[in-house]
Amino acid sequence: MSMFCYQCQETAGGKGCTKVGVCGKTAELAQLQDLMIYALKGISVLGLKADEIGFKMPGLDRFIIEGLFMTITNANFDKDRFFEKIKEALKLRDELKNVLIEKGVKLGELKDPATFTVNSKDEIEFKAGSKEVGVLATENEDIRSLRELITYGVKGMAAYAEHAMNLGYEDEEISKFIRRALAATLDDSLTVDDLVALTLETGKYGVDTMALLDKANTSTYGNPEITEVNIGVRNNPAILISGHDLKDMEELLKQTEGTGVDVYTHGEMLPANYYPAFKKYDHFVGNYGNAWWKQKEEFEKFNGPILFTTNCIVPPKASYADRVYTTGSSGYPGFKHIPDRVDGKAKDFSEIIEHAKRLPAPVEIEKGKIVGGFAHAQVFALADKVVEAVKTGAIKKFFVMAGCDGRMKSRNYYTDFAKALPKDTVILTAGCAKYKYNKLNLGDINGIPRVLDAGQCNDSYSLAIIALKLKEIFELEDINDLPIAYNIAWYEQKAVIVLLSLLYLGVKDIHLGPTLPAFLSPNVAKVLVENFGIGGITNVEDDMKMFLEA
Incomplete structure (x- = not known):
């Protein structure tokens, strides 16, 4: 098998890409990305040792975060960039190792990600294709599933952390957690229960990261407006x-x-x-x-x-x-x-x-306007209006339809679902999933548009904050008692960290589509179903009944 990748929703056959990625990446590129992650795990093991003695290596956090971001689906297809980045990773890793030794830190017996050496492109390619580097190196299906779930969550977290860093906002605790989580995926002593707990903790730091980015964006550019x-x-x-x-x-x-x-x-x-x-x-x-x-x-x-x-x-x-x-x-x-x-x-x-x-103007492909800007500050400004609409029954239910769009025809479900929703319901959205319905004429409820777009995928944080505020206003003990249903589309790793963040906040009965992640083993999926009510989607008619009767 020349590659194995199942980190995105469109993975081949709903099982995994083994010859070429549906995204377009080659087997060679997939292997280089695996080796990049492998090297970052080795750095993270040493980074934990540095954390224990309070040593902070300049540029380490940024490097790990950028390296993770490069491996997200559809981000970077340039093999030469990965060759160079892997060389940089090993140079940084060995510099850190030498500093720790000089400081008298006992490193103990280190695993291969913290010790392997490659000196040429050929050696890098050979190592990247070796059995111990790829996803399938973990033989136990459930351990593998949880390790990958954590890794993909951390990748999504890194994407948001990099945007915040670019605006001068950084949280050292988030960076430390990323190192701890990556290192944990090499720890064979961790049980399924240990990894389930770490998965939820990943969600906790996902919330922290999205809050940090929200602060960075709004402090720098102001609060989004309608x-x-x-x-x-x-x-x-x-x-x-x-x-x-x-x-x-x-x-x-x-x-x-x-x-x-x-x-x-x-x-x-x-x-x-x-x-x-x-x-x-x-x-x-x-x-x-x-x-x-x-x-x-x-x-x-x-x-x-x-x-x-x-x-x-x-x-x-x-x-x-x-x-x-x-x-x-x-x-x-x-x-x-x-x-x-x-x-x-x-x-x-x-x-x-x-x-x-030197180039001509764009060809017009559509006309008109679309409305957005309903992040948490703007919705809070409308809170009285929203609460009144709920109390009078003008708004019966909110549907969180955040997440990602994608190529599969089955995603037309979300357009049809939006069209079929009763006129006394409101869609809360963030991410490119909005393109399935943000140009439909769905009208408004007492001046409140029936599609409230909070922004990018990371602005799903706004939707969580809005839900928590409504819980407070209505004096409810449980966020799940709100008239909010979750019918979320996912595609890649930023959607994974959003999901884990919602689970950490206690949100239950989230439905994911168009298919559940291929990286969830049957047993891990069972844990999510039993503990959190995670479910898939079926068809618009049956799902509509299920959501409205809940």
Whole structure:
């Protein structure tokens, strides 16, 4: 078997990709990503030793977080970047090891991730393909399932932590936990019960990380506001910015000001339109297109260059591949990569801006506006109105339909489900799952739109905070007594940390679709069902009855 990957919802046959990833990654790339994680686990073992003596190695936390982020689904397809990153990882690991030895730390018998050596590309490739590196190295199915669940949760956490770091917000306790969690996946003494407990603790730190990012975003750019977002185009050359990183958004807007180049958001960058700090830019036009998986047709029509700040890259058509740029943890062979910030200076977007000036304006693919900006501060401002609507029965139930969109036709279920919901229900959403229904005319309830979009996937934190606030207002003892149902779509590892965070907060009876994760063994799935009421989806009619009668 040349590769084995089952970290995303679209994994082949609902079991695992073994020849090439559904996402487009090759077997060789999948193995390099496995080796990257393997090396980070070795670093983390040593990092725990450093934590015990209070030693903090400069750049260690950032390196681990960036390395994890690079392995998220659809983030980085560039083998050369992984070769270099693996070399950096081993250099950093061995430097840390030497410092610990010099400080008299007893390292004991270290496992292979903390000791292996490779010196060339051939050696890296050989090691990456070896049996001990991949997911299947853990033979016990339940232990493997829990180890991977924790690892994927930590990957999602790292993505959010990196965005916060880019804005100058960091929590050392989160970084320490990431090291502890990664090291724990190498500890053969941990039982299933131990790993279940660690899984819930991962959720706790997921909440902390999303809270940190929320603080970073709102402190820097203001609280999101109710906003009508233009989805049409203007007749100017333009740049399309995709992904999740708001610091990149800010720097691009500053550098394009006065150049005659417009900026449009795409996919998960749509919520940038809701932040007050970005509204002052006249050349910030609105949002172009839909969810990430439609990019092949939409990027071709956009005409201008596209900037990926994070994941959700689809292998491109040749017709537009020469005008796609990456930055941060994202990458793709042949795409131009904009380097990271140096010495606190902004990234240099001059090349992509000059490229945009040479290209025609975008082709209009739709017209009109969509409404968003319902993060926790904005909903709290409407609290009296919302509470009154609930008390009078105008709003009977809220449906949390956050999460991810994807290519599978079975995801049309979420469009049909939104259409079928009674008119006295409200959808709470965050993440690109919103594209399944955010352009439907679902109306409002006493002026409250029936789709309340909180923002990006990390803004699922807002939905949890809103639920906790409603629990307080209605003086309930249990968050599960609220008239809220959870029908969530998932795709990749950031959705995993959102799920674990909700479980930590005590939310039960969450339904996940379009399929349950392939990395949940039957026994682990049984634990989640019995303890938390986790379930799948069936069809709109039956699920509607189940949710409304609950």
